[in-house]
Amino acid sequence: MNLHHLEYFVAVAHERSFTRAAQRLHIVQSAVSAAVRSLEKELGAELFERSSQRVALTGAGAALLPKAVATLEAAREARDAVADSSGQLNGTLHIGGMPLAGLLDLPLLLGDFHTAHPDVALRLRASSAGSAGLVQALLTGDLDVALVSLGEHVPAGLTVRTLCTVPMALVVPAGHRLAGRTHARLADVGDDDFIDAPTGYGNRDLADRAFAAAGIGRRVALEATDVASVTAFVRQGLGVAYLPRFLAAADPEAIAVVPVAGRPVTWSLSLAVPARRPPGARVRALLDLLDAQMDRYLQLPAGATASEARLPPRRP
Numbered sequence: 001m002n003l004h005h006l007e008y009f010v011a012v013a014h015e016r017s018f019t020r021a022a023q024r025l026h027i028v029q030s031a032v033s034a035a036v037r038s039l040e041k042e043l044g045a046e047l048f049e050r051s052s053q054r055v056a057l058t059g060a061g062a063a064l065l066p067k068a069v070a071t072l073e074a075a076r077e078a079r080d081a082v083a084d085s086s087g088q089l090n091g092t093l094h095i096g097g098m099p100l101a102g103l104l105d106l107p108l109l110l111g112d113f114h115t116a117h118p119d120v121a122l123r124l125r126a127s128s129a130g131s132a133g134l135v136q137a138l139l140t141g142d143l144d145v146a147l148v149s150l151g152e153h154v155p156a157g158l159t160v161r162t163l164c165t166v167p168m169a170l171v172v173p174a175g176h177r178l179a180g181r182t183h184a185r186l187a188d189v190g191d192d193d194f195i196d197a198p199t200g201y202g203n204r205d206l207a208d209r210a211f212a213a214a215g216i217g218r219r220v221a222l223e224a225t226d227v228a229s230v231t232a233f234v235r236q237g238l239g240v241a242y243l244p245r246f247l248a249a250a251d252p253e254a255i256a257v258v259p260v261a262g263r264p265v266t267w268s269l270s271l272a273v274p275a276r277r278p279p280g281a282r283v284r285a286l287l288d289l290l291d292a293q294m295d296r297y298l299q300l301p302a303g304a305t306a307s308e309a310r311l312p313p314r315r316p
Contacts, residue, residue, distance in 0.1 A: 008035040080280035090119040096134035096146030130201030149202020165266040171241040179256035193221035193239035246301040
């Protein structure tokens, strides 16, 4: 049984679409369709019900899916075992990331990793669904490791190390009534329009929970997936924002960063791996590099706190 065929089958099963599976795998759709047809012919059973509106697993497909995932995991562990024994890392490391300018120098980290392990191909991807999308990619096996922003509860199926925490703050236009204040309350902006990331992004979820806990409604007038757009909209007077302070670099002539009174709400940067298997050789090499030179890669802004937590140790 061809492992690539199983990989394509799993991608279609998770995406419920041949088109999206091909995009996820970075191959043409015809190759995915041909692989699934070949697998169906080999097994003597249809794995998907196909129509112009939907793709759904058949009974045979549903029975195969957990076995296919387990087989792919076993193959990955076998490759890692060989890499461990040889001491020479190769293969591909799939990493999930997000905009971290001013906090973590991800290009420097990956550049150092490439220098130390030139035979490992690095694949970095973001998600239009923010941390929620990266979490899903970890759980489906599309990513080996990801930098994410999570709330208080770690999703089942992940092992997480918190790298640092950063206080949230209000970001307002320079001419706003709160500009120049040493602190403010969330209630002070309850009637303002907000600029925020879409649901699923860590800072958006934190903001939603903070305002809900305070019993304050808010209007999200504009959504943007990158912080540069969020602060640009604030600069133009289109609303205010509630962001981790490292994302809200002060521009005194255009915007002001206002701390929030009371117990601070903190945003966290975490590194996550799937919990169903110990980190493989390539992931462990990346973690070792990060641990050894944390001060070089992590630039803590005012009020931020680094964590000493660690992911699981090496396998014996």
